[in-house]
Amino acid sequence: xxxxxxxxxxxxxxxxxxxxxxxxxxxxxxxxxxxxxxxxxxxxxxxxxxxxxxxxxxxxxxxxxxxxxxxxxxxxxxxxxxxxxxxxxxxxxxxxxxxxxxxxxxxxxxxxxxxxxxxxxxxxxxxxxxxxxxxxxxxxxxxxxxxxxxxxxxxxxxxxxxxxxxxxxxxxxxxxxxxxxxxxxxxxxxxxxxxxxxxxxxxxxxxxxxxxxxxxxxxxxxxxxxxxxxxxxxxxxxxxxxxxxxxxxxxxxxxxxxxxxxxxxxxxxxxxxxxxxxxxxxxxxxxxxxxxxxxxxxxxxxxxxxxxxxxxxxxxxxxxxxxxxxxxxxxxxxxxxxxxxxxxxxxxxxxxxxxxxxxxxxxxxxxxxxxxxxxxxxxxxxxxxxxxxxxxxxxxxxxxx
Numbered sequence: 001x002x003x004x005x006x007x008x009x010x011x012x013x014x015x016x017x018x019x020x021x022x023x024x025x026x027x028x029x030x031x032x033x034x035x036x037x038x039x040x041x042x043x044x045x046x047x048x049x050x051x052x053x054x055x056x057x058x059x060x061x062x063x064x065x066x067x068x069x070x071x072x073x074x075x076x077x078x079x080x081x082x083x084x085x086x087x088x089x090x091x092x093x094x095x096x097x098x099x100x101x102x103x104x105x106x107x108x109x110x111x112x113x114x115x116x117x118x119x120x121x122x123x124x125x126x127x128x129x130x131x132x133x134x135x136x137x138x139x140x141x142x143x144x145x146x147x148x149x150x151x152x153x154x155x156x157x158x159x160x161x162x163x164x165x166x167x168x169x170x171x172x173x174x175x176x177x178x179x180x181x182x183x184x185x186x187x188x189x190x191x192x193x194x195x196x197x198x199x200x201x202x203x204x205x206x207x208x209x210x211x212x213x214x215x216x217x218x219x220x221x222x223x224x225x226x227x228x229x230x231x232x233x234x235x236x237x238x239x240x241x242x243x244x245x246x247x248x249x250x251x252x253x254x255x256x257x258x259x260x261x262x263x264x265x266x267x268x269x270x271x272x273x274x275x276x277x278x279x280x281x282x283x284x285x286x287x288x289x290x291x292x293x294x295x296x297x298x299x300x301x302x303x304x305x306x307x308x309x310x311x312x313x314x315x316x317x318x319x320x321x322x323x324x325x326x327x328x329x330x331x332x333x334x335x336x337x338x339x340x341x342x343x344x345x346x347x348x349x350x351x352x353x354x355x356x357x358x359x360x361x362x363x364x365x366x367x368x369x370x371x372x373x374x375x376x377x378x379x380x381x382x383x384x385x386x387x388x389x390x391x392x393x394x395x396x397x398x399x400x401x
Contacts, residue, residue: 031062031110036084039105044092046071046103049084057392058174059111061092061103068102069094070131071111072395091395093131114151114174132399133175136314139391141194142187142231146177146391147314149240155249155259156239157333158369164343165369167335168259171239177397178236178244179388181302181316182216182324183227191227201383214301216322216386221352221379224325224387233389235327238371240390241355245319246368247312261367263311263318268366272309273320274300274359275366299359315388319366322386323354323374330373351375354385 033054038047054073061068071090079085094100103109135148156171185208192199192206199206202218219227228234236244249259251266260266262273270277271285278285279297285308289295292304299321306316318324330343330351338344351373357365364370375382 032059032113033111035088035109035111037103037105037107037109038087040092040103045074046090046092048088048090048109049079050086050088051084053078053086054088054111056113058114060114061109062112063110067095068099070114074395133393133397134399136180137177137397139177139231139233142190144183144187144231145180147180147244148393149173149176149178149244149313151175152248154243154247156242158259158367160259161367161369162343162371163338163341164330164332164336164371166338167333169333169335171243173239173243175393176240176390177393178240178313178315178390180314181306182322182386182388183224184214184302185217186213188217188219188227191230195226195230197226197230201381214303215299216302216317218322218383218386219325220381220383221325221375221385223383224385225327227387228389231389233391235325235387236390238326238328238353238355241318241324241326242368244313244315244390245311245356261369263309263315263368268363270363272305273357273366274304274317275320275357276360276362278320278359297359318356319368320357320361321359322356323358323361323372323384324356325374325385325387326353326355328353330371346373352379358384 033050033052035048035050035054038049040046048071054076057073059071059073061071070093072093073088073090076086076088079087092103094102133148133150137146137148138144139146151172151174153170153172155168157168158165159168185203188200189207191197200217200219200223224235245263246260251260262268264272268277270280271288282289288300288304288308292301294300302321303316304321307314309319310316311318329349330353331347332338332344352375354372354374355368355370357367357370357372365372374385
């Protein structure tokens with residue numbers, strides 16, 4: 001719950017060095033959670049105690065009109081005894097070198113979530129040392145390449161598509177990584193063997209044909225979720241999936257006046273995605289068909305349209321080939337007032353949203369804002385979609401200076 005500082009709170013806070021927290025008066029910075037620093041290591045790692053569980057991983061450390069830096073929470077464990085019920089391990093990154101030694105054991109610190117509002121406050125008042133994360137990483141234990149989707153705002157949804165895509169709105173997301181390619185049959189086999197998991201319903205028996213190794217695996221929502229847990233990742237939200245597919249949402253070179261409809265730009269190109277249009281003539285994408293020796297309609301290797309169909313961040317096949325699971329329930333967007341149509345009858349916690357369209361889909365379904373429902377008759381049986389995973393950035397992902 002969002003909390004605003006008051007005089008009664010100011011007496012609770014311990015001074016940082018010789019300065020006291022000035023948390024009252026005009027211009028005071030609201031905070032979301034208080035923590036007490038239990039200990040500090042030489043590598044800027046902190047052990048922090050909380051009365052309530054932190055709701056996000058990244059916070060600003062604030063005092064009135066000063067931001068001292070950021071903390072990135074690495075892990076949280078529950079304490080059974082005492083008033084501090086949660087203990088977190090975090091890394092403190094000071095806003096500048098003068099703040100390196102400000103936080104000490106025994107200090108109470110006020111923390112603010114990173115959001116559109118706080119980002120604006122920081123930009124208006126303070127200079128924060130920018131963190132640079134690697135543009136791509138290999139994740140463990142699945143050993144797959146992931147690409148960085150940098151923090152910031154993007155245009156989410158569309159006012160020109162189906163009713164369930166509106167209203168178009170600006171959304172802020174933190175940094176995260178997304179798999180460059182869809183999870184293939186070969187990738188999923190690693191999970192089956194390592195975790196002694198059941199093969200997916202789409203396989204005939206316990207395996208697949210050699211020619212299907214690099215094709216996207218077709219799984220149920222719960223099969224996709226199980227793989228993501230094993231890999232130390234998660235399925236993307238609708239917002240995360242869409243930003244990875246469309247970037248900021250504006251077509252480069254148009255001054256933000258033209259909305260990006262497909263990962264590669266504002267206009268559909270049948271040679272950039274495995275879709276119904278791609279198979280409408282032999283000459284369309286002939287070099288790709290020849291490259292992979294493909295003559296029949298169907299799924300194609302997960303890297304088939306690299307780089308032809310890559311998104312602004314380098315994610316491939318986010319339009320066409322296999323539809324992709326998200327973790328989001330099929331619900332109306334904030335501000336959507338439509339109360340008619342088939343989509344209104346399906347809203348609720350019964351279907352998950354699938355994105356991107358498939359190899360048999362028309363171009364309209366390949367738009368980055370198009371939404372479809374997955375989970376008919378239920379989320380344990382519908383295996384007509386593939387998936388890719390996301391993960392939050394970590395300290396180990398920072399670029400070396």
